[in-house]
Amino acid sequence: MNIGTRKILDRSFTALGIGSIAVMAMALLIVLVPIVTKGIGAVFFTGTVEHRKMLLHEFKRGGGDDLTSEIASSNRYRSKVYDMLTRFDAELEQMEPEKKREFKEKYTQVRTALQALLGPLPGDPEPMLTRFKYGATRWEKAEEKAHDLLYESKWDNSNPDVMAKEYFVSRALDFQGTSLVQLFPYVRENLDHMLVPKFTVYWGFITDSSIDSHFFGGIWPEIQGTFFLAIGAMLFAFPLGVVAAVYFTEYAKPGFFNSMLRSANSTLAGVPSIVFGMFGLAFFINTLKVSESKSVLAGALTLAIMILPTIIRAAEEAILAVPKTYREASLSLGSTKWNTIATVILPAALPGILTGGVISLGRAAGETAPIIFTAAVSVGSAIGLADVFSSPTPALSWNIYNLASEHEAASQIRHVQYGMVLALVTIVLLLNLSAIVLRARISKKLKG
């Protein structure tokens, strides 16, 4: 090969390496950007008057003269819509039965769309579910609902070779020649008067309980559950892990037994997370019966054995990184081995051990599979500290899955899902970031 080609190959090899690191950074960005941008939308958004009504009725928050006048003015604009509906009701009564039947179905669709937009219409019975008591609480949802009202979605199946395409037909065309035809342009023009959009900062998303399976309200029970589980797991795993690491680094002599113990540690680290969940179910709940069924305790124990190997490894590394001179100085002053460990080595290794602990805390907070069968429920309110031994809890990781995959109206509450993912990712990444900063400080300190 001539030297030119070799040089090109060399350069492109470098480019390949840098390229793959760049792709990883890109992947991180691509995953994080939608989560952050849309997750923020759960707290900062353009809320409608329906949102403020909901806050007042469900959480007894807000209210005052502002809201009263807002509701009054929005009702003024809405009353015209309601008038149009009553007029059309009357008109419908006058029609011949055949025509009436034809209109009836389309009219029901219009009413449903209006209910989704503005809340229950006059004359409707009081809805059972909270989600139907209010109209669109978020402006971008309101615009979607208005679009649903103005246009009917249809699917084009004419070409069997390609997938069906969605297209929209104006509903106004269906009601040509009736009084209802004015409704559509009126709604289009006065949407903002009827809903009074306003920039809203809803910190309650973090501190409120959810209402009607996350249609309204916040995610506090989930955040609290995540903290209970992660901290509970740390309570068990951290002391055990540090002690085991002390044994491995200070006492263990090379030999068959100790290499077995080390093998066990790496085996435990490699066990798939779902198997931990099965083990937790089979052992902690079905055999030990630490609780009747799922509980925070069982989940925390399961998470604890999952993060144990990580803690042991990190603590081992931190202890091994303590300079030999520390140990020798202490021993030469006549202190015993145990004394040296307790007063010299562990304090020196503490920041490193804490780093490992913080990372494991993040892992315990983010894991889902081990808590599916042992601790997590999809709906529920925040539990008290006394209930952790007996009752299950909602948790961020599990509820993200549940809302995104199993909720009956998953696409209606995307903002809640994004908000939850953002909350979880923020907790985990903040923990990791603090670990990274902590470690950078230690390495600076050790360098002197």
Next chain:
Amino acid sequence: MADESIGGNNRTTAFVISARRHTLQKAAQKVGEGLLLGIASFVAIVVLFIFYFVARDAVPFFQLRGFTEFFTSTNWYPADHPAGFGALAIIYGSLMVTLGSALIAVPMGVAAAVCLSDILPFSIRQYAKPVIEMLAAIPSVAFGFFALVVLAPLLQNNGGPMLMWAWWILVTPFLLLGILVVADLLTTNVKDPNRRQQLYVILLTLFGLISVFLLYKVGTLLYAIQILTGTNALNVSIILSFMALPTIVSVSEDALQAVGRDIREGSYALGATRAETIIKTILPAASSGILAAVILGIMRALGETMVVWMASGNSSHIPEPWFNYLEAIRTLTATIAGDMGEADQVTGSARYHVLFAMGLLLLVISFISNLVSERIVVRQRKTLSGQ
């Protein structure tokens, strides 16, 4: 006690007390050490318990239904009467996404590890490491959510164009390099420099035309592909590869660092370029460590639950044809996670035990691959230190 009653000599008393204290201390130390050993063996006990309790609930399934159906049939109807417990399609789905993610993650991970250990200056490495750590830290359910809510609709709506662009971006540089190298190799034996130049140019244009045609033809074929469902094996493989990457990168970087400076310098001294040094000497020397890294990375992909549960489509059949990554599949982990909730009500039935059989299968695979990778790492350390 007797010594104390004699009294008198302070020195003797002190000596005796300290002797007793000494034995006490010794005993305390032994007890303490034993306690430490007990706590350290806790991990081993937990591993044994995991094996025992998963196996205890898995064995009844094989007693009830035998091995043949589980491993050879694709007939998965655990809730029907009569029930079918053929897990072949599910095992196949697990293997499929694992292989798919390995195909993406292994080349990228090894290239990134080489780059981190041998190419990048320290100042840049400092910033690359936290990126990898953050990628490792993102919870699996967040990746799953991304796969389900962002990537799946994207694949479903713009699958063809995305595949075409991926093909072009990925393959063009490699084709270009290949052409250069092949043209170079074919012309090395020509003695006359002028003729060599001519031949070189001719070959370049010829191969160039062929590859442009290839790029275009395959590109249009890919463009025409309609992806029926965005929750498919391709989606999951891509996301899983990003979850396996941090493991592969960090473990293979350790292996590369373990290769000594002397080997590198020897190669440079013989006039090799950096790429040649890496490919011909460093990678072979670190190959076993990299293999261990690959095994660990693959295990992460095989054992991952949330991403595959949310974004694989959960349809238990072998895709048609068998390598079609654009179809929905179902994996072992997702089946355990998804079915346990219902099967838990009927504890003791085959439907409950079959899930533990799957768990046992996962556990055994992960155990074996862990042992293998550990052995490999130990052996590499021995060979390297022996040299």
